[in-house]
Amino acid sequence: MFVPPSDPVNKPKTLKVSQLCELCHCRKAIMKRPKNLIKICKECFYNVFETEIHHTIVNNKLFYHGEKIAVGASGGKDSTVLAYVLKLLNERYNYGIEIVLLSIDEGIVGYRDDSLATVKRNKEQYNLPLEIISYRDLYNWTMDEIVACAGIRNSCTYCGVFRRQALDRGASKLGIKHVVTGHNADDMAETVLMNILRGDVARLEKSTSIITESSGSPVKRSKPFKYTYQKEIVLYAHYKKLDYFSTECSYAPEAFRGTARELMKNLESIRPSCIIDIIQSGESLKLKPKREKKTTIRNKNVSHNTSRNAVNEIEIRSDGTVSLSSSKNNSIRGNFKDGNRCERCGYLSSNKVCKACTLLEGLAKNRAKMQLDNDTFGQGAAKLTRELESLSF
Numbered sequence: 001m002f003v004p005p006s007d008p009v010n011k012p013k014t015l016k017v018s019q020l021c022e023l024c025h026c027r028k029a030i031m032k033r034p035k036n037l038i039k040i041c042k043e044c045f046y047n048v049f050e051t052e053i054h055h056t057i058v059n060n061k062l063f064y065h066g067e068k069i070a071v072g073a074s075g076g077k078d079s080t081v082l083a084y085v086l087k088l089l090n091e092r093y094n095y096g097i098e099i100v101l102l103s104i105d106e107g108i109v110g111y112r113d114d115s116l117a118t119v120k121r122n123k124e125q126y127n128l129p130l131e132i133i134s135y136r137d138l139y140n141w142t143m144d145e146i147v148a149c150a151g152i153r154n155s156c157t158y159c160g161v162f163r164r165q166a167l168d169r170g171a172s173k174l175g176i177k178h179v180v181t182g183h184n185a186d187d188m189a190e191t192v193l194m195n196i197l198r199g200d201v202a203r204l205e206k207s208t209s210i211i212t213e214s215s216g217s218p219v220k221r222s223k224p225f226k227y228t229y230q231k232e233i234v235l236y237a238h239y240k241k242l243d244y245f246s247t248e249c250s251y252a253p254e255a256f257r258g259t260a261r262e263l264m265k266n267l268e269s270i271r272p273s274c275i276i277d278i279i280q281s282g283e284s285l286k287l288k289p290k291r292e293k294k295t296t297i298r299n300k301n302v303s304h305n306t307s308r309n310a311v312n313e314i315e316i317r318s319d320g321t322v323s324l325s326s327s328k329n330n331s332i333r334g335n336f337k338d339g340n341r342c343e344r345c346g347y348l349s350s351n352k353v354c355k356a357c358t359l360l361e362g363l364a365k366n367r368a369k370m371q372l373d374n375d376t377f378g379q380g381a382a383k384l385t386r387e388l389e390s391l392s393f
């Protein structure tokens with residue numbers, strides 16, 4: 001029998017079974033899937049990654065045909081992959097949604113300006129409209145100024161409240177009632193863990209919702225990446241060569257969240273499924289209503305709840321983080337319901353004064369105090385200089 005000489009160039013590579021993708025059994029596995037550690041090829045990874053997100057969207061009825069949605073686009077890996085995948089799935093499965101990129105410029109020099117440049121490129125790459133709203137225009141403060149005034153420790157609280165409202169306002173401006181964000185499974189598990197560790201029952205109940213609506217706001221939010229692992233988002237962005245900005249915010253995450261994140265990472269390295277397990281535990285928790293026990297201390301420097309009508313209070317927790325709590329006292333709250341407007345800024349709020357305005361009030365007072373301190377210091381320094389000049393030796 002004639003045996004052709006083997007062609008060293010076109011010789012098919014024979015792979016060992018142990019090298020094959022455990023899903024298609026024909027291509028070479030290139031990675032262990034972070035979620036379950038199965039060996040998988042690139043094509044199968046794309047397929048499972050996109051299909052799982054599609055199932056999350058469909059099972060939770062996130063969108064309706066003809067809906068206009070805004071993707072909260074920060075230029076980071078999560079929201080960049082979100083915009084890319086939503087556009088892809090919208091075309092593949094005909095969701096019939098209209099996608100707009102919505103970016104908030106918090107005014108963090110050397111961080112947000114660079115990440116916004118990425119979003120502007122994404123706008124061209126994905127052919128999606130982009131709207132940018134800045135803290136400067138909305139609040140007349142930038143995050144850099146806020147940190148200079150109120151300190152770095154509480155920056156996440158200020159930024160969180162302002163960004164939430166800014167996304168709402170940006171969406172409303174565009175006539176959009178649905179903002180989707182890139183919060184992923186790791187973020188969600190981290191939040192569940194933090195709320196358990198803090199005993200924050202009220203937040204714990206809401207922390208696993210895929211759709212959230214805040215009272216007073218016509219804009220809902222959803223998290224299509226609720227079950228998507230951060231490591232997989234990074235791998236997807238890497239293999240697809242997506243253009244994203246990878247620097248961490250200059251103002252590090254609040255200390256407690258940072259610690260919870262570390263804890264989650266350690267747990268994940270021992271047991272990858274723990275991220276999903278924590279989310280599922282959070283989903284199945286049935287909490288009985290409990291009387292809220294105040295374990296907080298008031299911050300005498302930052303808290304400025306001087307208005308008798310203000311129902312939001314700025315508090316500093318024992319771990320040093322700032323919290324804005326709404327008074328549950330109905331006599332103060334009066335008849336304020338959804339659809340009412342903040343008496344200061346006029347934006348929709350279920351309270352007389354919205355959270356952003358309460359924080360702004362505190363900031364304005366802090367700024368005035370800082371100026372006074374500087375002036376006093378300046379006068380003192382001038383006096384000292386005069387005294388030194390008059391000295392003769």
Ligand SMILES: Nc1ncnc2c1ncn2[C@@H]1O[C@H](COP(=O)(O)OP(=O)(O)OP(=O)(O)O)[C@@H](O)[C@H]1O
Binds near residue numbers: 163
């Ligand atoms: N400046 C912003 N403008 C618009 N949306 C934002 C902005 N910052 C955050 N978001 C939205 O909130 C989500 C979670 O934000 P977070 O600050 O936790 O960043 P992240 O986990 O690093 O996400 P990303 O990788 O998208 O930056 C983002 O994925 C994005 O959808």
